[in-house]
Amino acid sequence: MENDTTTTKNIWNFKETEKLVSASNLTVRSVLDKLTSCLDTADTRSVIPLGHGDPSVFPCFRTTPIAEDAIIDAVRSAKFNCYSPTVGIFPARRAVAEYLSQDLPYKLSPDDIYLTSGCVQAIEVLLSALARPNANILLPTPGFPFYEARAAFTQIEMRHFNLLPEKDWEVDLNEVEFLADENTVAMVIINPGNPCGNVYTDQHLKKVAETARKLGILVISDEVYAHLTFGSKPFVPMGVFGSITPVITLGSISKKWVVPGWRLGWLVTNDPNGILKEHGVIDSIIGYLNISSDPATFIQGAIPQILEKTKDDFFSKIVDMLREYADICYDKIKDIPCITCPSKPQGSMFVMVQLNLNLLEDIEDDLDFCAKLAKEESLIILPGVVVGLKNWLRITFACEPSYLEDGFQRLNSFYKRHAKKQ
Ligand SMILES: *Cc1c(COP(=O)(O)O)cnc(C)c1O
Numbered sequence: 001m002e003n004d005t006t007t008t009k010n011i012w013n014f015k016e017t018e019k020l021v022s023a024s025n026l027t028v029r030s031v032l033d034k035l036t037s038c039l040d041t042a043d044t045r046s047v048i049p050l051g052h053g054d055p056s057v058f059p060c061f062r063t064t065p066i067a068e069d070a071i072i073d074a075v076r077s078a079k080f081n082c083y084s085p086t087v088g089i090f091p092a093r094r095a096v097a098e099y100l101s102q103d104l105p106y107k108l109s110p111d112d113i114y115l116t117s118g119c120v121q122a123i124e125v126l127l128s129a130l131a132r133p134n135a136n137i138l139l140p141t142p143g144f145p146f147y148e149a150r151a152a153f154t155q156i157e158m159r160h161f162n163l164l165p166e167k168d169w170e171v172d173l174n175e176v177e178f179l180a181d182e183n184t185v186a187m188v189i190i191n192p193g194n195p196c197g198n199v200y201t202d203q204h205l206k207k208v209a210e211t212a213r214k215l216g217i218l219v220i221s222d223e224v225y226a227h228l229t230f231g232s233k234p235f236v237p238m239g240v241f242g243s244i245t246p247v248i249t250l251g252s253i254s255k256k257w258v259v260p261g262w263r264l265g266w267l268v269t270n271d272p273n274g275i276l277k278e279h280g281v282i283d284s285i286i287g288y289l290n291i292s293s294d295p296a297t298f299i300q301g302a303i304p305q306i307l308e309k310t311k312d313d314f315f316s317k318i319v320d321m322l323r324e325y326a327d328i329c330y331d332k333i334k335d336i337p338c339i340t341c342p343s344k345p346q347g348s349m350f351v352m353v354q355l356n357l358n359l360l361e362d363i364e365d366d367l368d369f370c371a372k373l374a375k376e377e378s379l380i381i382l383p384g385v386v387v388g389l390k391n392w393l394r395i396t397f398a399c400e401p402s403y404l405e406d407g408f409q410r411l412n413s414f415y416k417r418h419a420k421k422q
Contacts, residue, residue: 197345231346
């Protein structure tokens, strides 16, 4: 055991709790809270939040009235004041099955759908259902730190494989093969990607499936940004390859409908060969759902209307905005010498840029950079260390464009003030 310094006798049995605390301290939310506490209250300018992925605060990202009406109708109907079955109410499961089946070569059944309180609860449920002594899971670097925190709390060993910036952040599949052993239960991909803004081609996804098949593991595909793509590559759901290896897809309405506060997500089994059922994974998922809380019933009640009635023009407006703002962001990055972007984002709401500390005078690392940036410029950006890449930054472009312009101007003056003198 690392750090085992039991020289003084400890009568308490709370061993290892410290590790858990540190896992939950490096989540996006906790670090953004810390950066917010660095803000200078004497600065009268407004704070520019390019750190998190919740554009719902900006008027241009307001959700569609169709979704708002669906919630009101669900409440007024008085049909959804009851407890929900632990797997979710049938009409909502059926609606999600039909919605997701549009992109698949086979049809999902309502029984393949489990409704959760947002995508994060789907992650919690799945990692808890997969946990067993000695199990390990393969996670991407950079990634979404909630997986790390959840794995730590459920005591699943994590092994990290790299995403390759020079290959548009594709999975290093050689490394995946190298890391896996007979105790590996699953690998995680996030597509479209957070934090990289990558979108995977169907050829790459097929290779991921074939590698997983060879290793005898499940692919967990986080598709919370499904269809939020604005480059040349279309979104392809991993479930397309569910007959090669079992796939569990995680998603929600949080990002696509810009309503993260509504807390409605799903866990979906894409497993036409029934491998997950045969090996008890389904029973384990249902078992865990039986002892967890459910998404509010009236939100579930609104789901059929939300999924079936939202018009395409709502999504195309969101995607057009994201494309435009990603372009602005990508251009502005080129004007600031100390950051470089290896791969232009094609989906989600984020871009990763590398920080060149050699060009800066008094900046220790990415955390120090972001803390000083918050203090001096009232600009919040996420340090890369939070998503697994030290001395990188994750920038969100899903915000009001005037904020982006202003944010990059402040970033530029920050750079000039801290640049090494030649
Ligand atoms: C935002 C996000 C989630 C969480 O989604 P919710 O539906 O709000 O719980 C999960 N995974 C990734 C990659 C995300 O960016």
